[in-house]
Amino acid sequence: MRRSPPHSLAGWALALVDSARGQLDRWSLWAPVAFGCGSAVYFSLPREPRSWVAAALLLAAVALVLAARRWSAGRGAVILLILAACALGGFSAAKLRTQRVQAPIALASQHPVPVEAWVVDVASPGQGGQRLLLAPIRIGDWPAAATPIRLRITLRDTVEIPAPGQAIGLLAVVNPPPPPASPGAYDFARDAYFESIGGVGFTLGGAQAVAAPGPPPWRLAMTMRINAARWALARRIVGVLGPGSGGLAAAMTTGHEAFIPQVQVDNLRGAGLAHIISISGLHMAIVGGFVFALARLAIAAWPWLALRISGKKAAALAGLLAVAGYLLLSGAPPPAERSAIMAGVAFAAILADRQAISLRALALSALVILVMQPEAVTEPGFQMSFAATAALVALAEAWPRPLKEIDVPWPIRAVQAGAGWLALSVGVSFVAGLATGPFAIQHFNRVSTWGLLANLAAAPVSSFVFMPALALGAALSPLGLGEWPLRVAGFGIDLLNRIAQIAATAPGAALLVPSAPAWTLPTAFLGVLWLCLWRGPLRWLGLPCALAVSLAPRPPAPVAWVAADGAAVAVRAGKEAVLFRPDVKLFGAEFWAGRRGLTPLKDPVPRDRLYDCDRWSCAPRPGAPAIAAAWNLKRPLKPGRMETLCAHAQVLIIRAEAGPQACPHAIVLSRRDFERGGAAELYREGATWRVAWAQDLRGRRPWTWGADPAQW
Numbered sequence: 019m020r021r022s023p024p025h026s027l028a029g030w031a032l033a034l035v036d037s038a039r040g041q042l043d044r045w046s047l048w049a050p051v052a053f054g055c056g057s058a059v060y061f062s063l064p065r066e067p068r069s070w071v072a073a074a075l076l077l078a079a080v081a082l083v084l085a086a087r088r089w090s091a092g093r094g095a096v097i098l099l100i101l102a103a104c105a106l107g108g109f110s111a112a113k114l115r116t117q118r119v120q121a122p123i124a125l126a127s128q129h130p131v132p133v134e135a136w137v138v139d140v141a142s143p144g145q146g147g148q149r150l151l152l153a154p155i156r157i158g159d160w161p162a163a164a165t166p167i168r169l170r171i172t173l174r175d176t177v178e179i180p181a182p183g184q185a186i187g188l189l190a191v192v193n194p195p196p197p198p199a200s201p202g203a204y205d206f207a208r209d210a211y212f213e214s215i216g217g218v219g220f221t222l223g224g225a226q227a228v229a230a231p232g233p234p235p236w237r238l239a240m241t242m243r244i245n246a247a248r249w250a251l252a253r254r255i256v257g258v259l260g261p262g263s264g265g266l267a268a269a270m271t272t273g274h275e276a277f278i279p280q281v282q283v284d285n286l287r288g289a290g291l292a293h294i295i296s297i298s299g300l301h302m303a304i305v306g307g308f309v310f311a312l313a314r315l316a317i318a319a320w321p322w323l324a325l326r327i328s329g330k331k332a333a334a335l336a337g338l339l340a341v342a343g344y345l346l347l348s349g350a351p352p353p354a355e356r357s358a359i360m361a362g363v364a365f366a367a368i369l370a371d372r373q374a375i376s377l378r379a380l381a382l383s384a385l386v387i388l389v390m391q392p393e394a395v396t397e398p399g400f401q402m403s404f405a406a407t408a409a410l411v412a413l414a415e416a417w418p419r420p421l422k423e424i425d426v427p428w429p430i431r432a433v434q435a436g437a438g439w440l441a442l443s444v445g446v447s448f449v450a451g452l453a454t455g456p457f458a459i460q461h462f463n464r465v466s467t468w469g470l471l472a473n474l475a476a477a478p479v480s481s482f483v484f485m486p487a488l489a490l491g492a493a494l495s496p497l498g499l500g501e502w503p504l505r506v507a508g509f510g511i512d513l514l515n516r517i518a519q520i521a522a523t524a525p526g527a528a529l530l531v532p533s534a535p536a537w538t539l540p541t542a543f544l545g546v547l548w549l550c551l552w553r554g555p556l557r558w559l560g561l562p563c564a565l566a567v568s569l570a571p572r573p574p575a576p577v578a579w580v581a582a583d584g585a586a587v588a589v590r591a592g593k594e595a596v597l598f599r600p601d602v603k604l605f606g607a608e609f610w611a612g613r614r615g616l617t618p619l620k621d622p623v624p625r626d627r628l629y630d631c632d633r634w635s636c637a638p639r640p641g642a643p644a645i646a647a648a649w650n651l652k653r654p655l656k657p658g659r660m661e662t663l664c665a666h667a668q669v670l671i672i673r674a675e676a677g678p679q680a681c682p683h684a685i686v687l688s689r690r691d692f693e694r695g696g697a698a699e700l701y702r703e704g705a706t707w708r709v710a711w712a713q714d715l716r717g718r719r720p721w722t723w724g725a726d727p728a729q730w
Contacts, residue, residue, distance in 0.1 A: 037556045038094070045097040047377050047551045050384035051544075052101040056108025057392040058540065061208075064717035072113035079106035112392035115212075116720060121167045123194050123721075124217030126693075130189045131158035135169065136234055137184045139245045139349060142275040145605050146172040146220060148179055153238055155185070155231065157192065166216025174221050179276065182245035185230035192219040197582050197696045197722070199606035201712040202536060203613060204398075204461065211721035212393045213352075248272040248349055254495060258504045263511040266295070267504065271488050273297050273348040282515055288522030290451075290469025291476055294514070297348040298403060302357040304485040305344050306365065310337035334368035340489075341365070347492060353399045356387045360407070377411050377551065380404075398461040402454040405546045409453035410446060412550040447473045453550075456542035456567035463612035465529040472521035476514055484510030532615030535573060538566040575614040576699035578645050581606050582712065584673040584692045587636070587647045589628070590616060596625050598636045598647055606697070630662075637663045644668040645700065646684075669700060669707055685709075 060067070082103035086096045135152035143149060152169040171190055173179070180186050195210035195218050210218070233239065252274040256264035265277030275295065286292045314333035317324050338361075345358040360383040364374040373379070384404055387394055394400040447470050459465060466472070484507040491503035521527060545563025552560065562569075578589045586603035588595045588611065595611040597604075600620040611618040625631060628642035634655060635648040646667035648655060664670060664681035676688040685707055687698065695711030702708075716722045 034556065037554050040554060041552060042093055042097065044377075044551065044553065045101070047381045048101055049104050050381050050388055051547055051551075052104035053108035053111075053385060053388050054395045056105035056110075057112040057388060057395045058108075059105075060109045060112035061393070061396050063719075066116075066717075066719050067113060069113070069117065072110040075106045076110040079103040079110065082106070108388065108392060111389060115392050119212055119214060120720060121211075121214050122164050122216050123211075124166055124169075124192050124219075125164075126193050128191065130191050130222050131160075132187065133157050133169070133171070133190050133192070134185065134187045134228055136230070136238065136242060137180045137182050137186060138168065138238070138242060139182050140179055140249055140274055140276055141170055144172060146174070148173045148276055150180065150225075151215075152186075153234070167214045169217045169219065170210070170215050171218070172220040173225065174223075180225055180227075181249050183242040185228050186225040187228040188225040189222045190219045191222070192217045194218075195721075198712045198716065199582075200579055200610040200613060200697050201699050201710045201715050202533075203609060203697075203712070205716060205721070208393070208396065208719075208721045212391075244346060245349060248347060249274060251347075251492060251495060252277070254500075255491070255504060258501055259508040259511075263508040263515070266511050266515070267484070267488060267507055269295055270297065270301060270485070271347065271492050273351060273354070282518070285515065285518040285522040287464070288466065288527050289472040289518040290466030290521070291472055291514070291518050294476070294480065296399075297344075297351065297354045298357050298399065301485065302341055302344065302354070302361040304481055305489050306337040306341045306361045308486045308489060309340035310334060310365070313337070331369055334365040334374075338362060338365040338369075344489075352391060352394070352397070353403070356391070356394060356400060356403065359383055359387050359390075360403075375411060375414060377408070377415070380407055380411055398457055401543060402457045405453040405457065405543065406450045408547060408550040409449045413445060413449050444470075444474065447477070453546055456539065456546070456564070459531045459567050460533050460539045460542075463531055463533060463615070465531055466521070467526050467529060468521040468524050472517055475517045479510050479513050479517070483507070484514070530612065530615055530617065532572045532575070533613045534567045534570045538570045541566040572615070574701070575616065576710070577643050577702050578669075578700040579607070579610045580647075580671055580687065580692070580698040580700070582692060582697040584647075584671055584687065584689065585649050587645070587671055588618070589643050589645060590614070591619075591624070591628065593617060594619050594624070596628060598625065598629065598631065599649070600625075602649075610697075610699075632656075632659075635659060635663060638666050640666070643702075645671065646681075647671040649673040 080103075082099045086099040086103070133152070134155040134157075136155065137150055138153050139151040141149040141151045149170055149172050152171055153167070154165050154169055157165055157169075169192065171188070171192075195207035195215060197207055198205050210216075234242065249272070252268035252272045255268045255271060256277045258264065259267055261277055261279060265275075265279060266282060268277055269275045273296075278295070283292075283295070286295060310333045313336035314329050317327070317329040317332055341358050341361045345354055348354045360380070363379050363383040363386070367374045367376075367379050387400070451470055451473070455465070487503045487507035487510065491500040491507060494500040494503060541563050542565070545560040545566065548560030549557050549564055575590055578587060579595075580587050581603040585599070586607055587598040588607050589598075590596075593616060595607065595614070595616040595618045597607050597618060597620060600607075600622065604620075608618050619625070622631075625636075628639055629636040630639055631637075634650040634653070635646070637646050638644055644667050646663040646669070648660070648663060648671070650673065660681075664684055667681065667684050669685045669687070670676075670681040671687045672689075673692075674689055676686055687709070692698070694713065695709075696713040696716070698712070699710045700707055701710065713722065
């Protein structure tokens with residue numbers, strides 16, 4: 019019997035209580051949410067908590083669990099105690115993880131130092147060129163206690179990329195991982211901290227092979243051997259398919275993105291297909307599912323074996339082994355590890371006679387991931403993957419399953435199957451796009467207009483053509499039989515690139531959306547989870563929260579941005595960002611412009627209309643924002659240039675040491691200010707200027723001020 023809607027406040031309260039009672043059997047779905055919230059609180063703190071705080075909260079969590087077991091109160095109160103214990107456990111786990119990965123971090127320096135190191139892996143290229151992940155043997159005269167465990171170094175003018183396992187020597191400028199590009203922006207240094215990367219830099223000249231002082235530690239040696247095999251396989255794939263399609267094939271097989279042409283990367287991003295490049299849940303699902311289906315078909319085709327073993331469980335075991343092998347082949351980056359855990363839980367559920375795809379399996383996967391890597395709660399990859407998977411599993415629960423007719427002619431059945439597959443594909447792409455939309459807007463500031471259609475067109479190509487072919491090609495390559503599957507994969511990748519090119523170059527292909535206030539993203543995340551996990555009409559209460567990123571008003575854009583070292587400046591001109599030095603700190607300038615919904619102008623012509631610039635400085639012309647900048651470090655400015663800079667400037671940005679006397683009537687930002695505050699944004703408030711600093715929002719944490727607690 020259908021209840022009539024309540025007509026009073028008491029009626030609504032009673033309906034809410036009844037709805038909450040109906041969710042008691044789903045409380046375990048909220049355990050990873052509570053655990054993640056506890057971890058998120060830890061990472062949002064402005065100062066690092068002491069170890070005793072984490073220990074006390076962990077003891078409190080244990081006490082709450084014991085109280086829940088012994089307390090005879092209602093089931094709802096017991097569930098609240100358990101969820102509170104999960105939240106406290108998430109906070110403590112994040113603190114313990116931070117202490118466990120603590121490692122030396124390089125000090126800021128502008129001077130090159132000789133570096134001898136093992137090549138651990140070939141990292142993804144950056145804007146400056148190809149990058150290597152190194153395990154330092156020796157860095158100049160640095161003591162061992164101050165030498166980072168890993169370095170990420172950008173190569174310059176290097177024809178041949180050193181392979182993993184080699185000992186090399188190079189001259190490099192080494193600095194700590196970079197701070198946020200602008201106040202409130204994503205902190206890549208935090209990611210580097212949890213990956214034990216204590217220094218980044220660039221080479222001056224090439225890298226030369228050197229004689230190592232001794233063999234590497236066994237764990238490092240094993241890692242380099244695996245990475246060397248991955249690198250060799252990537253080169254073989256590129257050798258068979260060529261750089262046009264081989265680069266993307268190598269990236270999806272081994273995780274090495276060194277061979278992908280930049281135009282392909284831009285097209286995939288513009289089409290909303292960039293998730294295909296990095297090894298994630300999609301790749302694990304396709305490879306594991308392909309092996310599962312192939313193994314089950316092979317067992318069913320052998321009656322003797324099919325009568326003696328469970329074909330489904332044997333296929334699940336094969337899929338589990340395939341996922342583990344693919345994880346090893348990919349180099350086990352954090353996103354691939356998380357995806358492998360999710361796939362592993364699904365196959366383990368089949369082995370335990372449980373439902374493989376369910377919200378409970380997803381909750382267990384998320385809880386395992388967060389216990390192992392609490393920092394995942396801050397990463398866009400985990401946020402988008404978990405939100406999309408939760409939305410798709412909830413869609414699977416709600417998707418209608420019509421009864422199949424008996425003795426229907428095959429043409430009608432084919433039409434019905436095609437219509438059902440098309441409806442399911444549209445529903446899957448639409449729901450996944452809605453679930454990941456808030457994160458794409460907040461983190462990447464772009465919405466692909468044709469992303470839904472591009473993903474619909476690319477899904478069958480990736481699922482049924484090049485991903486299975488790549489799996490076969492990688493497996494058969496050591497036997498010399500991998501060329502024909504790779505050719506099939508190359509055909510599929512060429513088709514994918516064509517889809518991406520059409521979608522990325524279509525009219526209005528991408529919309530630039532500024533970032534919303536920081537509070538909107540966790541609100542949207544919880545709103546999406548409420549929509550997915552709550553059962554009944556009250557789930558729609560989460561819709562306004564899920565749309566927080568899209569609906570929240572944007573804060574006013576600043577007048578200007580300054581890089582963390584004062585070497586680059588950009589000013590706002592309408593909906594555009596004028597770059598003072600388009601060839602310096604371009605990534606940071608573009609990142610800041612995207613967060614503020616501005617289009618960066620790299621052409622010097624608009625800049626020269628507003629500013630009088632030479633090689634070392636820029637001074638405002640009449641009508642331009644009253645900001646002047648001088649980024650010279652070593653050479654003095656030309657005589658009279660400082661007076662020109664200050665003549666019409668209210669803010670002077672100078673990279674060298676300077677005091678207020680350098681420009682008495684203006685605000686002076688110099689090297690000491692940037693060393694303390696990092697990147698800056700300038701706001702005009704009436705007749706005064708306000709400066710927002712990135713370091714003030716980062717707080718004092720191990721990844722912001724070093725591993726010494728005395729500095730926190």
